[in-house]
Amino acid sequence: MSVIKYLLTPLFLSLLINAHAQEQPNIIFLMTDDQRWDNLGCYGKKEFVTPNIDALAEKGVVFDKAYYAVAICMPSRVTMMTGRYNSNHQVGFVAPTDYTLSQKDFQNSYPAQFKKAGYRTGFIGKVGFTVTEQAKRPSTPTKHYYKQQMGEVFDFFAGSETTETKGHVIWPENDAGLKQIYDTNRKNSGRTLRTGEAMLRFLETQPQDQPFCLSVSFYAVKHDHDSHIYWPHHEQFESVEMSVPDNWVVENEVLPKVVRENARGVRLHKQRSSTPEKYQRLVRRFATQGYSVDAQVGKLVDYLKKQNLLENTIIIYTSDNGRFQGAHGLFDKCLLYDESVKAPLIVYDGRATVRPYRDSALISSVDIAPTMLSLAGLKIPASMQGRDFSGLMNGQQNRSNWRDAVFFEDLFVAQLFNERYNEQVDLINDRLIENNKSYRSHGIRTGRYKYFRYYEHFPVIEELYDLQEDPLEQNNLAHNSAYFELLKQMRKRTDQLYEQAHKKASKAH
Template sequence: MKFKILTVALLILLNIINGCHVDVKSGIDKKKLSEKPNIIFLLADDLRSTALGCMGNSHVITPNIDELAGQSVMFLNAYHVAPICMPSRTSIMTGKYLGTHGSGFDRPTNYVITKEEFETSYPVLLRNSGYYTGFIGKFGFAVSEGPEKLVDKGYENKQEYMPKKHFDVWNGFPGQGSYRLGKGGTFNGYENIWHSDHLNEFMGHQAIEFIEKANKENKPFCLSVSFKAPHAPFDPQEQFRKLYDKEKIPRMNNDSPEYYYELPKVVQLKSRNADWYFGRMNRPDWHIEIDSTYEMFIKNYYSLITGLDNVVGQIRQKVDDLGIAGKTVIIFTSDNGFFCGSRQLMGKAILYDESAKAPLIVYDPRYMKEKKGITEQGLVSIIDIAPTILSLADVAKPESMPGESIMPIVWNEKEEINDAVYGENNFDNNQPVISEVKNPDNYQSIRSKYVRTKNFKYIRYPECHPEIEELFEINKDTLEANNLVHLPEYEDIVREMREKLDSFEKEYVRYHNTP
């Protein structure tokens, strides 16, 4: 107690000496934090939250991300709002829910983002405030020049719908891109001036080039690096694949029939995730019910992550070499998770944690330089990313962003910012919607929505007849294995979770399938 009193007294004295810049609670020099930092935002593709060494995975090799996490705040309960790439990436940049922005792969959304909508995204707002901005990699969604919400016809795959003019440096590409050299010896249209043999390596060179160029500008920079890895096709660099040759990697701990048969029937029968696992797709390398195929897949998947990790290390080394590491904030996350055999599923989008949970690491050297890594349990939504980046740049978030900055948690000023998080899956593999069928009373769809609180997670399949609901006491049942929705003792909890979900829908969902 005496030590604590002396510490507080010393901080108060420092406040007086330094002009009241040090916050007594957190010990942060507010004057230092008021200086606009450089911001590097790193986004992986299809990276499940547990596929990192720092998350306790002893099989994947991620030394650079692990080192970053060991100097950062790592959020253990960060959640996607639409765990599939196009809507998720739109939500990350605009800070809006899928049901609000409408940029989804399937109906009822399936629209592009208008120019006016994109002008309230974090990269545009930062550039308008004086930041030097760059984008590298897979962009993932379409931005139109007009005010109309165009019905999507693969516009995200077309160059003319990429927002090049909104960045100082544009090294992005439409569609999925390729890991390997394409026509004319280019990587997704960019000349291979560094003689790279893989997209991960090439994007690393692009990132370093941008950082060197941005460092010469008389302004802070924001670089968004959007990896393709570890998205399919699972084609890693040979140097990283060799690291796993002698390893025997076990299946996920819920990759067994009892977890599959607990899934709602609509998921078993209609989800392409099950098709991938059980060999009903035309890609034999995705049929991971076969042990040898699983080993091939998981080693290639992890090898892509290791290649991505190598780029993270190169980026950190460059900012250190340039002497700007102390004023460069790094945020690392993914656009969605991946089942990797969990529940005997292969893909994403379905709203269990393997798909819906995000890795999230925030490194602020102005606060964390002398500290070891910190883990946080508070709920965070992926729509909190844009407000977080804006707050770092001291830019007010627009009213269209319902999320909150997570920096008060990073700076130890708050323990949590959300009492609940929400998300939805509107991807049903382009099956007919309920308004298109003759017998809507028999309609079944895997389109679904969820709400997660501190202790519970509730999932609803609202278009199924009868409606399907699941409730998990997720703080104890982390594998979401025991559905409690029909147990009388949880009746009040179910009612409360239904109301929370209804409230999110009422406020943020503009697009609905109607019978």
């Protein structure tokens, strides 16, 4: 047989395809819900028992200055899927940036790009946003059609809008294993354990000759209702005195008046975290849910090892936003203090020959999608605004050319969330701004300082912190004359980064 004829035989082509599949890494993206960056052992809080996540951190890269481009679930999730800023994709809870994600934009998300590249794709857990043929308002329709919206992108799906009780959908519909996991008649093992079971089911059904990209969006650690707790895991935390940060206060009179009077985090703090007893109960329950997630991560790694998949798999661990837990006299998220906008970010690369380390480079959640594609050797769509940070991990990035600041924004206004189905919502928004009740904000973090401003308020309210000397953001330097030149520089840099984030807003809107 001639060489050319041999190269065209089914056997050779099959070997070639299998070899190519092995060269392409598997990607697993793990995201929790509302898990604060420091609620993990590897970020210094050993009272949060997370041995399996800590083990990934010890063998991977831990980013100590990772930030959310936006710190509330729906827009944050879309930012991480599309690599675009909230001001750009305009998917959020409240007017005027309350659009669904168009099919066109979804096709430029990382799962769609992996699917086009021949990967088997899976999604498990909380979706948190809606895809429609064209972007439309409001972003929170009363009904979802996930199979119609996402069926072409995900080969395997077990998810819902926000909870398993809200329109949970699975496919392949004939997968007996999936049906059993989510059978309403089986003994309730809890939402986190079910997510772990579905994650393993995806791997059990994975063809050997195809790489995969699996996105797992845990419902935990959001909320602390009894039904969300796997009680056998709570026993170890029942008597633990959880540490209280020095910026926890019963009531914070230093917060800007517009925040104290309008942001829902103030009200929720009074209800949920404003006494030592409430705080301890709440944080123990968050620790329990974090431990339950950690147990699923352990099962995942064990399975990958047994199937000889770990050495060709990249695991990325993060959350969608932080949670105040009483810090600054707040509960909730959104606002631009570190408890809300600082992110846990761990990248474990089974292929890596680089020694594990901790990195202090400034990373944004907008970077995650382009980095995932780059790690797999795939082309990054022009629509993605984030930067590929894989070069930081493999030593190829010239650090002097890396970014000098990360941009973040908060476009959420609680009053507008209550009016999201009101046809007059844009008029209501205008009146809120006219009446000085808007607390939308944006700003930047540099290597040492953080600056942000409530830009729709008159006069503009500004906050400036030296995070090296004041990591708990207790001393606002914006009115300190010694920092006037720095303040001008931070204003200018914020203007520049906002313009870059906003200027390419989707024409579909």
